Amino acid sequence: MQHNEVIRSMKTVTLTLTNPSELLLEGQSITPDNFAGKKAAEIATLDVWEGKQKGPLGKYFTVAGDGGATAADTRIILRGDCTRVKRIGQQMTAGEIIIEGNADMYIGGWMKGGKIHVKGNVDSFCGIGMEGGELIVDGNAKHHVGASPRGEWRGMKGGLIRVAGSVGNDTATFINGGTIIIGGDADIHVSTHGEGGTVVIKGDARGRVGGQMVKGDIYVYGTIENPLPGFKMVGEVEQEVDGETALFAHYIGDLGERHPISRGKTVYANLYTRI
Amino acid sequence: MSKKVENVGCPYCGVCCDDLVVTVSDDGKKILEVENACAIGNQIFHHATGGERVRLPRLRQPDGTYKDISYDEAIDYAANVLYKAKKPLIYGFGSTNCEGMAAAAKVAEKAGAVLDNCASICHGSSFLAMFDNGYPSCTLGETKNRADVIVYWGANPAHAHPRHMSRYSIFPRGFFTGKGHKSRKIIVVDPRHTDTAQVADIYLQVQQGHDYELFDAFRAVVRGHEIPDVVAGIRREQIVEVADILKKARFGTIFYGMGLCHSDGRNHNVDIAISLTRDLNDFTKWTIMAMRGHYNITGPGAVWSWQYGYPYCLDLTKRDIAHMNPGETSSIDLAMRDEVDAFINIGTDAGAHFPIDAVKHLRKHPWITIDPNICMASEISDLHIPVGIVGVEVPGIVYRMDNVPIQYRKVIDPPEGVISDEEVFERIHKRLCELEAEEVAKEPVKAAPEGVRVGE
Numbered sequence: 102m103q104h105n106e107v108i109r110s111m112k113t114v115t116l117t118l119t120n121p122s123e124l125l126l127e128g129q130s131i132t133p134d135n136f137a138g139k140k141a142a143e144i145a146t147l148d149v150w151e152g153k154q155k156g157p158l159g160k161y162f163t164v165a166g167d168g169g170a171t172a173a174d175t176r177i178i179l180r181g182d183c184t185r186v187k188r189i190g191q192q193m194t195a196g197e198i199i200i201e202g203n204a205d206m207y208i209g210g211w212m213k214g215g216k217i218h219v220k221g222n223v224d225s226f227c228g229i230g231m232e233g234g235e236l237i238v239d240g241n242a243k244h245h246v247g248a249s250p251r252g253e254w255r256g257m258k259g260g261l262i263r264v265a266g267s268v269g270n271d272t273a274t275f276i277n278g279g280t281i282i283i284g285g286d287a288d289i290h291v292s293t294h295g296e297g298g299t300v301v302i303k304g305d306a307r308g309r310v311g312g313q314m315v316k317g318d319i320y321v322y323g324t325i326e327n328p329l330p331g332f333k334m335v336g337e338v339e340q341e342v343d344g345e346t347a348l349f350a351h352y353i354g355d356l357g358e359r360h361p362i363s364r365g366k367t368v369y370a371n372l373y374t375r376i
Numbered sequence: 377m378s379k380k381v382e383n384v385g386c387p388y389c390g391v392c393c394d395d396l397v398v399t400v401s402d403d404g405k406k407i408l409e410v411e412n413a414c415a416i417g418n419q420i421f422h423h424a425t426g427g428e429r430v431r432l433p434r435l436r437q438p439d440g441t442y443k444d445i446s447y448d449e450a451i452d453y454a455a456n457v458l459y460k461a462k463k464p465l466i467y468g469f470g471s472t473n474c475e476g477m478a479a480a481a482k483v484a485e486k487a488g489a490v491l492d493n494c495a496s497i498c499h500g501s502s503f504l505a506m507f508d509n510g511y512p513s514c515t516l517g518e519t520k521n522r523a524d525v526i527v528y529w530g531a532n533p534a535h536a537h538p539r540h541m542s543r544y545s546i547f548p549r550g551f552f553t554g555k556g557h558k559s560r561k562i563i564v565v566d567p568r569h570t571d572t573a574q575v576a577d578i579y580l581q582v583q584q585g586h587d588y589e590l591f592d593a594f595r596a597v598v599r600g601h602e603i604p605d606v607v608a609g610i611r612r613e614q615i616v617e618v619a620d621i622l623k624k625a626r627f628g629t630i631f632y633g634m635g636l637c638h639s640d641g642r643n644h645n646v647d648i649a650i651s652l653t654r655d656l657n658d659f660t661k662w663t664i665m666a667m668r669g670h671y672n673i674t675g676p677g678a679v680w681s682w683q684y685g686y687p688y689c690l691d692l693t694k695r696d697i698a699h700m701n702p703g704e705t706s707s708i709d710l711a712m713r714d715e716v717d718a719f720i721n722i723g724t725d726a727g728a729h730f731p732i733d734a735v736k737h738l739r740k741h742p743w744i745t746i747d748p749n750i751c752m753a754s755e756i757s758d759l760h761i762p763v764g765i766v767g768v769e770v771p772g773i774v775y776r777m778d779n780v781p782i783q784y785r786k787v788i789d790p791p792e793g794v795i796s797d798e799e800v801f802e803r804i805h806k807r808l809c810e811l812e813a814e815e816v817a818k819e820p821v822k823a824a825p826e827g828v829r830v831g832e
Contacts, residue, residue: 124463125715152463152717153488153693206704225703244703251701252507270641275508290644294508309588309641313651327586330593330603357595358651 111176111197112169114144116162118181122151125205126161129188133175133196133215136168144168172196172215179204187224190217193234209236212260225269231279233260241266241285247300249275257281257298273300276317282343292319295370301342314355314370322347322375331355332372340373349373378408385784386417387471387767389537390668390777391516391544393417398787407768407788414538421768421787423749429791430750430762442760447795447803450761454720455807457742458487461718463693465738467707468724468746470494470670473772473784476797477679480722483801484692486808490716491690492707493676494669494724500702501637502666503677503687505646512653514629514663515778516543521550522661525625527563529649530587530635531667534571540667545631546575552626561621565590566635578618583609585640591648594619598655623659633667665778670724671767674775708734717741723766723797727752746800763797764790770797 114136127150136144144167145159158164162181169175173195180201183189187205190198194213203221210226214234222240228247242264248271249256256275267285274290276298286304293309295317302320308327311319320342332354339348353369360367384396398421399409410421433450434442445453458464466489469477477493484491495503519526526545533540541547549556564576567584582590586608593607597619605612622628630653636645649664656662668674677687684690686700689707703709707726710716711734719738721727727735728751735756745757748769754760764770769790775781790796 124717125713150693152461152715153695154462226701251504254508271644289641293644293647309644312588312592312644313648327589330589330607331596331601333602355592355595356601357592357599357655 111174113166113176114168115165115178118183119163120161122161124151126151126186127188128186129191131189132193133172134193137172137175139168141167228262231260232258236262238264242268244269245271247273247281292317311355311370311372313358315358315360316368316370318371320373331357348376350376377402381787384787385767385782386413387671388417388420391537391540392671392776392782393539394782400787404788424765424768431791431794433761436758450759451803451807453759454744455804455811457718459811463716464489464718465710465716466720467492468722469676470673470724472723472797473766473774474675474679475772477676479798479801481680481683483805486805488693488695490705491692493688494673495688496706498669499637499666500688501642502646504643505650509647509650512663513665515780519629520544520548522552522627523629524559525561525628527630528572529565529630529632531631531633532570532572580610587636587645588641588648591652595652595655622656625660628662630664631667668777672774674777674779678775711737720744721753722746725751725753727756761800762794763800764794
């Protein structure tokens with residue numbers, strides 16, 4: 102099975118944004134799932150939206166290359182300034198997307214599998230409701246990275262989000278599973294209402310880290326400007342995080358929140374700050 | 377002989393006082409006296425007949441001046457703007473009736489617009505918290521008749537809801553609260569020592585922007601955990617003392633305002649306030665209520681939730697799919713990101729309330745104001761359509777801050793020829809249908825491949 106995947110050749114579709122929209126572009130059709138089994142000319146007829154106007158993808162992008170037989174065999178490369186293109190890779194299940202520059206909101210939202218690599222920055226709501234796969238951002242991300250959609254109390258379930266730069270507020274709200282690794286700093290609210298999963302912040306966090314959190318783990322390498330009163334230090338532990346081992350102060354919380362009891366012991370969320 | 381109209385509803389704040397007595401002149405054209413209203417409510421009635429009103433729509437001319445036009449011309453202009461725009465925004469509705477809101481929603485759906493109300497820059501974050509965490513609330517009548525502990529958190533009703541304290545929370549004698557003020561404990565939490573704080577038994581001067589930490593501390597104490605010596609500028613002993621009062625209350629209500637909704641964290645501040653309310657219900661009965669601003673800003677939430685399933689920030693550009701995500705589909709964000717290309721300001725004053733950069737972005741495109749009065753928005757618009765004042769000249773349903781609908785009445789007729797918000801939107805809707813029919817007739821539907829617009 103593994104062998105088959107190695108020898109299977111991926112086909113690459115290159116989209117170049119040559120005729121940018123006036124307001125914005127909603128590109129939820131830009132996924133390996135939608136491109137699979139289609140020739141370049143067919144891909145160019147897929148829908149994208151600018152407000153209430155529906156247009157073919159080919160009106161804005163030049164399309165080069167055909168899709169692979171399946172989503173897993175399809176790689177999409179986006180060139181040109183996609184700062185105003187939303188929803189790339191939304192709900193994708195397999196394959197690969199490489200965005201050469203910046204991208205807008207909802208990149209990798211509700212993603213189930215495959216890989217997205219953004220070489221620039223992304224806006225808010227990236228990786229929301231994620232269930233699997235990988236979302237790699239080389240630059241910064243704005244707000245709600247890996248958070249749950251509005252009103253959804255079952256947040257990110259799986260997969261990996263890696264942001265090399267900094268993130269805005271509301272990272273990993275209602276996180277249930279999966280891993281988020283932030284290379285830089287995080288603004289307020291990390292893993293609020295969290296029920297599982299792991300968030301690693303290699304820089305500083307401004308505050309409200311783990312508020313209303315039930316279960317799950319947070320690692321902060323830098324400082325927390327305003328720690329919450331609901332977290333209590335219980336000791337020091339050595340842990341391996343993202344390939345390196347370090348000593349951490351271990352806090353449990355949020356003591357103000359409800360907590361389940363498992364095998365007679367109360368389960369708390371864990372917050373580790375690097376010593 | 378002048379005529380007295382009793383039990384009139386007040387079109388000012390979310391308290392929706394419905395005990396006003398308005399004296400109207402013999403010819404029914406002038407409001408002479410308004411009893412029971414606060415200073416601001418009083419002014420709204422007197423303003424209606426006190427000075428010159430705009431009686432005809434005004435269209436901006438190339439030289440920058442306004443020219444009076446007919447309602448038909450104005451409706452046609454508005455319909456064409458909506459029809460041609462790729463992503464129009466219809467925003468406001470704090471000060472109109474539910475009938476107008478329903479008609480506007482019809483227009484938004486037909487025009488593929490974004491439909492938003494003042495909650496977007498006000499209590500919208502409360503909605504997000506309610507989505508996430510529920511809303512253990514009550515009516516104002518229950519607070520009046522039962523509550524013995526009242527918390528005002530980040531709210532200043534002494535100025536913003538002048539009769540809230542006297543009608544519902546602090547002073548009135550209710551069924552189980554016969555001693556009125558004497559039987560009630562008042563707690564005010566605010567970074568500023570406001571006029572509301574003057575009447576408090578306990579005042580907590582929370583550090584600005586750290587309400588979330590204070591709520592977290594209260595929750596930890598209520599569950600019997602230790603907390604640090606000082607949280608958000610408040611000493612531990614005082615937090616423990618107040619937590620004890622909250623737990624021992626017979627019935628309590630937390631009233632919260634912009635201090636939670638619009639300081640750092642926004643919906644999360646409200647969210648954790650709701651969590652605290654829920655925790656306190658393990659001990660006694662506690663409720664929470666948003667201090668909604670305008671008299672009918674609760675209305676669009678009720679009307680549109682019923683129509684589309686979402687209370688505000690509705691992206692109807694896909695027409696049969698309603699999408700809502702504040703941060704993306706909220707008015708300020710749309711404006712700041714230059715994502716809309718037409719703007720209708722109705723029953724509010726975006727010119728006064730929006731950040732100047734948002735106004736500048738919106739002003740690049742057509743801007744239409746529908747409002748009875750001259751306001752900042754009307755003065756920078758391309759088109760100003762005057763309408764009757766709801767609650768004074770136009771009757772209708774409004775929703776009080778506790779989601780109780782009240783039928784408002786009119787006390788006088790609008791100036792001659794001036795129509796209601798509802799009629800304006802019904803007529804725009806009709807004109808939009810005509811424009812659509814004209815295009816279909818001009819351009820017969822061709823067999824087009826999936827995903828390609830007809831004509832491309």
